[in-house]
Amino acid sequence: MANKKKKRLIFRSVVLAILAVAVGFALYSSFTDDEKAVLKEGDTAPNFKLKTVNHEQDTLALSDFEGKGVMVNFWATYCEPCKDEMPYMEELYKKYKDKDVEILAVNLDQSELVVTRFLKEYGISFPIVHDQKGQVMGEYGVGYLPASYFINPDGTIEKKIIGPLTLDRLEGYLQDIIPES
Helix, strand or coil, rough: CCHHHHHHHHHHHHHHHHHHHHHHHHHHHHHHHHHHHCHHHHHEECCCCCEECCCCCEEEEHHHHHHCCCEEEECCCCCCCHHHHHHHHHHHHHHHHHHHHEEEEEEEECHHHHHHHHHHCCCCCEEECCCCHHHHHHHCCCCCCCEEECCCCEEEEEEEEEEECCCCHHHHHHHHHHCCC
């Protein structure tokens, strides 16, 4: 009888040890994968090319703005904080485009028609590209909206902001990426 209990205890201990090792490995793997996938300040911004919604060109690529400071903003029409910062972006776009700073907004809605209506309603003139399948969003590791990346003229990420921006904060980040004359 005592022998059976001892065998059961050993069996349960082995199963528990195997589960503990498996959980530990899974946690370790997820942390190391996340560290590799997440873009950090100082990293080179991945290039992308997407269909435009409101621009004379059919597609735009991040590389089209080489040598300029670029704010890449991920947003959607269903995101209320995204809607709140759009007027700030429009106001500052007019002010900073002559200083070689561009705003490129990456929309994540499913329907381009919804985006077009939104842009007309808000009077948006800065370039909007459509990431309908979320590929660029995934490449940049965006999990929450809005998300903004401020990219230096050399293509490195100066600042990454998750969440909405005030007019003052947005202007400060745009000033940081003005190309040196």
